[in-house]
Amino acid sequence: MPSGSDKSGSKSAKAIKAAGKKSKTKGGVPARSGGARGRNVPWLTIGAAVVVIGLIAALAINLIPKYQDRAEAQRFAPSESNQDPSTAIEGVQIQQYPAALHVTGTQRVAYDQSPPFGGPHDQIWANCMGTVYPDGLRTENAVHSLEHGAVWIAYDPDALSEDQIATLASKVEGQQYMLMSAYPGLDSPVSLQSWGHQLKLDSVDDPRIDQFITALRLNRFQYPEVGASCSTTPQTFDPDNPPPFDPTPPGADAVPMSGEGITPDSTELTDPMQLPADPAQPVVPTP
Structure with a gap:
């Protein structure tokens, strides 16, 4: 028969064993071995957030300078x-x-600037409704567009890459009273013209391009024929088949910058539908 001390030892052993079982459970749930595990990291969500933040940063880098x-x-x-x-x-x-000093479609003007930005010009203006001409354009027609309030961007096709030309075109396309054309032999990569104003630049990224356009496109204080149209019809001036650029020097019969021999046309027509179908024919003032 066990003694009192044996009974006490037996009870102690049972108590220790019971305590050990309790330590292995929490609220009746078996405790995890090897310590508590870390939470699951939502790597997919974090990755998506990083991508979004990167896109926002890229847009900011590209758009903020433009704004x-x-x-x-x-x-x-x-x-x-x-x-x-x-x-x-x-x-x-x-x-x-x-x-309002007009020449016919077969005449040339002895311009004092290259590209010209004022003086006698063809009686038919070049279409300047955000028109980007892929090649050169007859200067006498382009100068008339300036008289109507347009800004003409000319560029040296041998000095600019396709991307640089596209950068210039983005400033013209969709913008009324703007036109752009190649100007072979230009003494600078880029030249901007409005009536009586010119700015020659080396870079298509020069901020002065936008400044010039803002200051002079349709600036009613700086061009002669406020309210004149920039639209044309195929019968007057076809932007898909414009008069080509002539790189040769004007001959001895070219009209001088003074306009000598030209009677100023005080009845400038602003509606292209009113112009004669044949650009070589002079405009006859309406009595």
Whole structure:
């Protein structure tokens, strides 16, 4: 028969064993061996968030400078108190030219600038409804567009890459009173013209391009024929088949810049439907 001490030892052993079982459970649930495991990391969600953040950063890097450039360009918007903001743009050349001096489609003008930005010009204007001409364009037609308030971007096709040309085209396409064409032999990669104004540049990324356009496109204080159209019809000027650029020097019979021998046309027509079907025929003023 066990003694009292044996009974006490037996009870102690049972108590220790019971305590060990309890330590292996929490609220009746077996405890995990090897310590508590870490939570599952949502790597897919984290990866998607990183991608989204990266896209936002890329857009910001590309778009913010463009918005800043546009905001900067708006400082050059014309107003009653600042009728020629281009005077604050470094490199802009300004000259005064008489308006409404028209030549026929077979005549050339002895321009004093290359590209020209004023003076006698063809009686038919080049289409300037955001038109990007893939090749050169007859200068006498382009100058008439300037008289209507357009900005003409000319470029040296041998000095620019396709991407650079596309950068310039993006500033013209879809913008009324804008046109763009190649100008072989140009003495700078890029040249911007409005009536009586010119800016020659080396880079298509120069912020002065937007400044010039803002300051002078449809600036009613700086071009002669406010309200004149930039649209044409195929019967007057076909943008898909325009008069080509002529790289040869004007001959001795070219019309001088003074317009000598030309009677100024004070009845400039603004509706292309009113113009004669044959661009070589002179415009006859309506009595």
